[in-house]
Amino acid sequence: MKAPLITDTTLRDGSHAMRHQYTLEHAKNIVAALDKAGVPVLEVTHGDGLGGSSIQYGFSLVNEMDIIETAVQTATQAKIAALLLPGIGTRKELQEAVARGIKVVRIATHCTEADVSEQHFGMAKKMGLETVGFLMMSHMRPPEFLVEQAKLMESYGADCVYVVDSAGAMLPHQAADRVKALKDALSVEVGFHAHNNLGLAIGNTLAAVQAGADKIDGTLRGLGAGAGNAATELIAAVLDKMDLNPGVDVFGLMDAAEFVLAPVMPFQPIPDRDSIAIGYAGVYSTFLLHAKRLGAEHHIDPRDILVELGRRQAVAGQEDWILDVTLDMAREKNGA
Amino acid sequence: MTTNGQTGTDTVKVAILGSGNIGSDLMFKLMKQPGHMELAMLAGIDPESDGLTRARDLGIGASAEGIKAVLADPDLKIVFDATSAYAHVRHAKALREAGRIAIDLTPAARGPYVVPPANLNAHLDEVNVNLITCGGQATIPLAYAVSRVTPVDYAEMVSTVSSVSAGPGTRQNIDEFTFTTARGLEVIGGAKKGKAIIILNPADPPIMMRNTVYVMPAANDIDEQAITDSVNRMVADVQEYVPGYRLKNGPLFEQRSTAQGPRTIVSMLLEVTGAGDWLPPYAGNLDIMTASARRVGEVFAQKLLAEATTTEVTA
Numbered sequence: 094m095k096a097p098l099i100t101d102t103t104l105r106d107g108s109h110a111m112r113h114q115y116t117l118e119h120a121k122n123i124v125a126a127l128d129k130a131g132v133p134v135l136e137v138t139h140g141d142g143l144g145g146s147s148i149q150y151g152f153s154l155v156n157e158m159d160i161i162e163t164a165v166q167t168a169t170q171a172k173i174a175a176l177l178l179p180g181i182g183t184r185k186e187l188q189e190a191v192a193r194g195i196k197v198v199r200i201a202t203h204c205t206e207a208d209v210s211e212q213h214f215g216m217a218k219k220m221g222l223e224t225v226g227f228l229m230m231s232h233m234r235p236p237e238f239l240v241e242q243a244k245l246m247e248s249y250g251a252d253c254v255y256v257v258d259s260a261g262a263m264l265p266h267q268a269a270d271r272v273k274a275l276k277d278a279l280s281v282e283v284g285f286h287a288h289n290n291l292g293l294a295i296g297n298t299l300a301a302v303q304a305g306a307d308k309i310d311g312t313l314r315g316l317g318a319g320a321g322n323a324a325t326e327l328i329a330a331v332l333d334k335m336d337l338n339p340g341v342d343v344f345g346l347m348d349a350a351e352f353v354l355a356p357v358m359p360f361q362p363i364p365d366r367d368s369i370a371i372g373y374a375g376v377y378s379t380f381l382l383h384a385k386r387l388g389a390e391h392h393i394d395p396r397d398i399l400v401e402l403g404r405r406q407a408v409a410g411q412e413d414w415i416l417d418v419t420l421d422m423a424r425e426k427n428g429a
Numbered sequence: 430m431t432t433n434g435q436t437g438t439d440t441v442k443v444a445i446l447g448s449g450n451i452g453s454d455l456m457f458k459l460m461k462q463p464g465h466m467e468l469a470m471l472a473g474i475d476p477e478s479d480g481l482t483r484a485r486d487l488g489i490g491a492s493a494e495g496i497k498a499v500l501a502d503p504d505l506k507i508v509f510d511a512t513s514a515y516a517h518v519r520h521a522k523a524l525r526e527a528g529r530i531a532i533d534l535t536p537a538a539r540g541p542y543v544v545p546p547a548n549l550n551a552h553l554d555e556v557n558v559n560l561i562t563c564g565g566q567a568t569i570p571l572a573y574a575v576s577r578v579t580p581v582d583y584a585e586m587v588s589t590v591s592s593v594s595a596g597p598g599t600r601q602n603i604d605e606f607t608f609t610t611a612r613g614l615e616v617i618g619g620a621k622k623g624k625a626i627i628i629l630n631p632a633d634p635p636i637m638m639r640n641t642v643y644v645m646p647a648a649n650d651i652d653e654q655a656i657t658d659s660v661n662r663m664v665a666d667v668q669e670y671v672p673g674y675r676l677k678n679g680p681l682f683e684q685r686s687t688a689q690g691p692r693t694i695v696s697m698l699l700e701v702t703g704a705g706d707w708l709p710p711y712a713g714n715l716d717i718m719t720a721s722a723r724r725v726g727e728v729f730a731q732k733l734l735a736e737a738t739t740t741e742v743t744a
Contacts, residue, residue, distance in 0.1 A: 147624055148585050148643040148694055152687045180627045183604040205631040206592060209600045390683075406632035413587050413641035417698050420678040 096339035097302050097309045100134040101127050101325050106317035108140035109379050114154040117163045124167040126349035130342040136174040137164040143182035149412050165194030172196040179209045184216050191220050201227030203408045204234050207242040214249035226251035229409045232262040236274035243275050253282035261288030262375040265300035272304040284308035287323045290372025292364045294323035313354040319371050319378025321362030326350040370396040374403030387419040440467040441730040442504045447511035448473030448480025455719040457706035465730040472498045496520050531557040532725050536605050545724045546666040547573040547617050563714035564588035565613040566721045571642045571697050574663035576619025578655050583645040584620035589628045591635035594712040638713030640699040649693045653682050670724040671717050673702030
């Protein structure tokens, strides 16, 4: 087994839990700590990727391009990455992010829709970026199906393809089976991105590493959508104990989580009742805070909203359906 | 102009370029509800295409000669282009030179954008009009319905379509969908700034086309009743030519936090069920394009007929 490379996405997936309220000072401090601890790639973007600042997903407090630029200026060894979801962000935002200094782009599609990313991979390679494909909501399809989608991304120019457990719905053997299937079929690297809705973020990440994952994702304190992600400092400690430390400073990451991130976190994501419901029903982790807010406003149990979204097979980005489901339920409840 | 001897109603001969799904669906719509149009030709470029066979079976002139066949018949006054943006650039020039009216269903945008209930009447002197995008046809009317009541700073639309109804053209040019639709929200929808998001959903059975429109008026204190009335009137206007167009929820008025402080947001959630003329009902995204095209063609046909009558009288 070889040591996997860690990508930290505190400043991207963590943006969901922060309700996109990161400031330049937050970015500077977080990047400085992660960079010093030796994390090689840091993802910095609105939670829903470039161009995600919107009514649908929540407006950013600070323009993500300025946050990217601050991150680039702060980092000494780490490469700064951005996330792009075709259909939300476009090549215009990608060009701007490149101008601000990103070196890596992670291009995400729903796990059945990889062919919408061809244009963006092509452009990213032309601009000399390192490219990562993100197959979101990978729990919804079996390994052999994901292989076909991953091969499409490989053919478009992906240097690595991730199995992304956006709903935190996978069990360890499911994470391992998917990673292994991609490892066997692709000639490029394979990665794994976890969410902790069923309390399995670290367990699934280890299963992915044992199945051959080349890259894994973490966030400090697990700060991210739903019950959050695999905590970067925990991944580091565990990999170190397995003699698989990829060259990061374990104590430095523990300090970064405790003294840099924790004081600015609005709350500690945990697998609470509604987050478990997300993992259990297999819906997009990002729906959590939207469902909590709308549930409170319209007097509907957020868990009922989330389970109904699972039944309707909602995918990443469909935050407007949370409002739709809530209004449908409120109408039914009021007998109108 | 031709006079239909059997019914005695005046009609204008029209043609469809493109024998794929969109061209076929439009063909069935024009057969079902011809109005003042007589569909005289479906022209494709693939002699083996199912669309051309279907046209022949329906007794409609079918040609695999594409634009050449259309240009060869001077009676074909209105031409619907359901090919591709790339092909339409060439078609637009040829049709303009031949004095034909082009109704463009591709994203080529050689002529002004039109959304029938918002601005079609302003562009009846044009020889080429563009139908923007499916999501644009669905959502721009509602942004317009708000902006005709109160000034709008920002309008955002989210279109969710079933994966099976998104063809390779949409998939390989997904950025063009967002650019074009956002521009339409500004130019016709009346927003200072527009934003568009498109999501493909692979659920089985396929979902109906869903669209959400969020509008941020310039003022926080707005006349909610006037906006609601305007939106309901607009929905009724669109339903006249897209029967499956339905406002499922809203308009909902709420305060949301933004970087500029709390702002009033108007949310409107739409569902579009296709008429099932050729494509299945879940493909409401394609249905609204062909239904809008038919509407635009009908208005142009009536205008041509009115002009012909005037010419006869003055001659």
